Amino acid sequence: MQVELSGGMIKRLFNSQDTGEDLSTSQPILQVISMKKVDPPPNATNHSSDRWRTIISDGEHFMQGMFATQVNGLIEAHEIQKNTVIAVENFSCSYLQGKRLLIIMAARVITQAGEKIGKPENVQGGAAAAAESSAPQTPNPAPSPSTTTTTPVPHAQSRQQSSAKVGGKANSIYPIEGLSPYQNNWTIKARVTQKTDVKTWSNQRGEGKLFSVTLMDETGEIRATGFNSVVDELYDKLQEGNVYYISKARVNLAKKKFSNIQNDYELALERNTEVEECPDASNVPAVRYNFVNLNGLEELQKDATCDFIGVIKDVGDLGTITSKASNKTVAKRDLTLVDQTGKSVRLTLWGAQAEQFNADDSPVVAFKGVKVGDFGGRSLSMYSSSTMSINPDITEAHSLRGWYDALGSGQNFTSMSSGSNAGSSTMGGVSRDEMRTLFDVKESGLGTSDKADYFSCRATIMHIKGDNISYPACPTEGCNKKVVDIGGQWRCEKCDRSFERPEHRYIMSMAVADHTAQAWLQGFNDVGLAVFGMSANELVDIKERDEPAYNVILHKSNCATFNFACRAKQDTYNDQTRIRYGISRLTPLDYKAEMRALKTILQSPWARA
DNA sequence: CCCCCCCC
Numbered sequence: 001m002q003v004e005l006s007g008g009m010i011k012r013l014f015n016s017q018d019t020g021e022d023l024s025t026s027q028p029i030l031q032v033i034s035m036k037k038v039d040p041p042p043n044a045t046n047h048s049s050d051r052w053r054t055i056i057s058d059g060e061h062f063m064q065g066m067f068a069t070q071v072n073g074l075i076e077a078h079e080i081q082k083n084t085v086i087a088v089e090n091f092s093c094s095y096l097q098g099k100r101l102l103i104i105m106a107a108r109v110i111t112q113a114g115e116k117i118g119k120p121e122n123v124q125g126g127a128a129a130a131a132e133s134s135a136p137q138t139p140n141p142a143p144s145p146s147t148t149t150t151t152p153v154p155h156a157q158s159r160q161q162s163s164a165k166v167g168g169k170a171n172s173i174y175p176i177e178g179l180s181p182y183q184n185n186w187t188i189k190a191r192v193t194q195k196t197d198v199k200t201w202s203n204q205r206g207e208g209k210l211f212s213v214t215l216m217d218e219t220g221e222i223r224a225t226g227f228n229s230v231v232d233e234l235y236d237k238l239q240e241g242n243v244y245y246i247s248k249a250r251v252n253l254a255k256k257k258f259s260n261i262q263n264d265y266e267l268a269l270e271r272n273t274e275v276e277e278c279p280d281a282s283n284v285p286a287v288r289y290n291f292v293n294l295n296g297l298e299e300l301q302k303d304a305t306c307d308f309i310g311v312i313k314d315v316g317d318l319g320t321i322t323s324k325a326s327n328k329t330v331a332k333r334d335l336t337l338v339d340q341t342g343k344s345v346r347l348t349l350w351g352a353q354a355e356q357f358n359a360d361d362s363p364v365v366a367f368k369g370v371k372v373g374d375f376g377g378r379s380l381s382m383y384s385s386s387t388m389s390i391n392p393d394i395t396e397a398h399s400l401r402g403w404y405d406a407l408g409s410g411q412n413f414t415s416m417s418s419g420s421n422a423g424s425s426t427m428g429g430v431s432r433d434e435m436r437t438l439f440d441v442k443e444s445g446l447g448t449s450d451k452a453d454y455f456s457c458r459a460t461i462m463h464i465k466g467d468n469i470s471y472p473a474c475p476t477e478g479c480n481k482k483v484v485d486i487g488g489q490w491r492c493e494k495c496d497r498s499f500e501r502p503e504h505r506y507i508m509s510m511a512v513a514d515h516t517a518q519a520w521l522q523g524f525n526d527v528g529l530a531v532f533g534m535s536a537n538e539l540v541d542i543k544e545r546d547e548p549a550y551n552v553i554l555h556k557s558n559c560a561t562f563n564f565a566c567r568a569k570q571d572t573y574n575d576q577t578r579i580r581y582g583i584s585r586l587t588p589l590d591y592k593a594e595m596r597a598l599k600t601i602l603q604s605p606w607a608r609a
Numbered sequence: 610c611c612c613c614c615c616c617c
Contacts, residue, residue, distance in 0.1 A: 201612060208611055226610050258612065268610095321616035330615060350615075371614070385616050454617085567617095584617075 002086045003111050005029050005118070010061040013093050014100055014123045022092075029110060031057045031117050032084045035075070039233075050075075051177070057100060059118035065102035068177050068219045069262055074107065085110040092218055094175050100124075103175050103219050107166070144601045150196045157539050161254040177219035179251050179265055185518040190215035190222075191284045194368070195240045196385045198231055212385065213238050214261060215246065217284055223259045224249060226269035234269055243281040259385070260305035260369055262290055287389070289368060291396060294343035294378075296417060302374040305383070309366040310337035310397050311404045312359055313344060313413065331355050337365070337380075346417035347380040353388070362404065363390050364397040375454065379417040409470075439516035447568025447579040455568065458589070459512035459519075460561045461531070466554050468509075470536040472502030480505060480525075504536035512564070521566065523583035529558050530586055 006028040017022055038051040045390055052067040052075055067075060074080045090106035121402040174186040194214040201207060212225040224246070226234050238244065254261070269275075290305045292300065300306055316334035323330060333354035338344045347370065359365075368387045373379040381386070391397060400408075436444075436455045445452040474481045474492035483490040490497040506528025512521055525536065532539055532553065543550040565585040570577060 102617080199612075199614095203612090206611070210612065255612080319616085323615040325613085325615065332616070348616090375617070381614075383614085385614090481614090566616095 003117070005031055005057070005059040005085065007058050007060050009524055010058040010123050013102055014063050014505055016093055022289060028058065028088050030086060030088055031059070031121070032080060032082060032086065033057045033062055033116060057117070058119040060227050061123035062120040063102055063123045064099060066177070068103055068105040071104060071107055074109065079109050080107065081113050081115040083116060092175060094178065103177065105218055130488060139187050145356045175219035175432065176215065176217045176222050179222065181251045181265065187245050188215065188217060189243065189245055189278055189284065190217045191243045191281065191286065192240050193221070194239050194387055195238060196384065199384065211235055216288060220263060221261050221288055222265060222267055223254065223261050223265045224267035224269050230269050230271060233271070234273070234275055237275055242279040243284045245276045245278055247274045260290065260307065287368070288517045289366060293337060294341040294345055295400070297345065297372065297416065301374045302372060304372045305369050306368070306372060307368045308380060309364065309400060310339045310345070311362055311400055311408060312336070312363055313338045313357060313362065318354060333357055340408070341399065342411065342413055344413035344415050345378060345380055349382050351454050353382065359390065362409065364400045365390050366392045366394065366397060372425050375417055375418040395398065417607070437516040438514050441519070441568065442517060447570055452567050452569040454566070457514060457515045457564060458561065458563050461510055461558050462513050462518060463511040464554055464557055465509040468507065468553065470504040470540055471507050473497055473505040474497070475503040490508055505541045506536045519581055521564065521581045521583050527583050527586055531560065561589050
């Protein structure tokens with residue numbers, strides 16, 4: 001059975017910019033004659049930003065095309081391949097690199113791969129047509145960007161571009177999907193879907209300010225950043241939600257660390273960049289999400305950014321933290337979010353957003369560009385560039401709403417973020433999933449970056465250093481500063497007071513081991529209290545009165561096993577860099593809980609497989 | 610050219 005292609009459509013599409021024919025609702029039935037992946041740029045990191053070129057036919061003519069990344073799912077699933085017939089549900093016909101290109105933004109598969117239908121000819125005609133139609137098996141789609149640095153811009157394009165400036169035809173504009181560093185004479189028509197605050201920085205290399213926007217059109221999105229004087233020029237002009245014609249910006253490789261926008265490039269807004277508001281904002285979409293669910297979140301690296309949608313299970317109290325880097329106080333609030341995976345995750349809001357957040361009815365919330373953290377497993381945190389949308393009118397939100405109201409609200413969730421206020425698989429604030437062996441802690445180099453890493457382990461005390469087990473501290477509540485003996489009196493510099501006797505506080509250095517390795521852990525007063533079951537004052541008293549009794553107490557603490565929550569951090573002392581492991585919490589083993597955890601592991605799918 | 614994202 002032969003499928004009927006929309007004969008004659010390629011010619012009409014190809015010429016639509018000259019004839020002015022509006023084919024936007026035509027949904028032509030076309031055949032994919034060939035497909036080729038465009039060479040990825042050197043920093044491409046994932047398949048979702050692959051770009052596929054195609055030659056597409058109506059049985060009479062063929063032309064060159066490109067699949068927008070929204071269609072990549074169908075291509076990766078091999079739903080669309082050579083000879084597949086598709087209904088093109090949404091498209092745009094553009095000039096790109098001097099060629100006319102059909103950009104396919106949405107497609108439905110009609111029939112899978114069969115035979116090539118008809119004897120289509122190149123709609124452009126001429127010598128190129130002969131070459132391409134004679135070799136359909138090894139097609140030669142539009143050259144990849146790396147080979148087109150000198151492609152001349154045709155008259156039609158420059159004419160169309162200038163007409164666009166005075167509110168002319170939108171189809172003469174470059175698609176965002178087609179931007180690359182190898183073109184310089186383009187104009188995009190894009191909506192600002194997100195704009196950051198103006199941020200200032202200061203480091204060894206200098207100081208300055210910057211802002212960035214997310215720009216979106218029907219084909220894709222791209223981040224654009226402006227620095228210093230460009231901030232003054234463009235910050236007020238570019239308004240969130242509005243649509244602009246933008247040209248003469250530099251196209252650079254994207255710095256993925258600062259965004260998860262699905263584009264391998266980003267724009268640098270420069271002094272001569274032209275920005276003109278477009279009053280006709282139709283056909284320019286509003287927001288695009290690339291959601292991960294909580295299973296997918298597990299796969300992401302720390303510090304990656306992602307989009308996430310979930311139901312708010314719990315709104316934590318407003319709190320404050322003091323940044324170690326800047327010493328500034330910042331408001332924070334932790335939300336607990338759940339999704340259909342049966343997991344929950346902690347997401348932290350900062351500043352005014354934390355202070356003003358108010359939702360008590362388990363709303364569905366969509367987040368764009370949030371940071372992945374590894375606190376006790378996986379956690380999420382807002383960047384200043386992240387966006388939060390409460391009960392958005394999108395299908396994912398409606399699906400979550402239906403699930404939560406019917407089932408989810410009564411369900412138990414497994415926390416991915418220990419230390420949050422939710423969680424069934426946590427223990428002493430430490431997620432069991434994050435239990436590591438000491439060998440693994442050392443082997444994987446935790447604490448070797450400039451930031452601290454957190455881990456937990458189950459280990460047995462082998463030895464506690466007996467000299468300097470404590471220090472004389474200021475007895476003032478919360479001071480804890482070391483005091484000095486000034487002849488019968490103990491003086492605290494910080495409190496500017498002297499005391500008759502100090503309050504001893506533990507400083508513990510202990511060797512612990514599990515079945516894989518041993519390590520030295522450092523702990524403070526709470527650790528000593530848990531290990532010895534007495535205050536440092538009491539222990540110091542015993543040591544002074546009866547040294548053998550003190551040694552017995554130390555010896556008896558050996559062989560006790562604890563679950564430790566630790567912090568690994570590099571430090572340099574006397575020109576020697578080493579990793580120090582600090583104990584932030586320790587809990588004695590609860591054998592029933594240990595057994596339940598082992599049972600859970602044994603019942604997990606991978607254990608049964 | 611030039612970018613941090615905080616705390617446990």
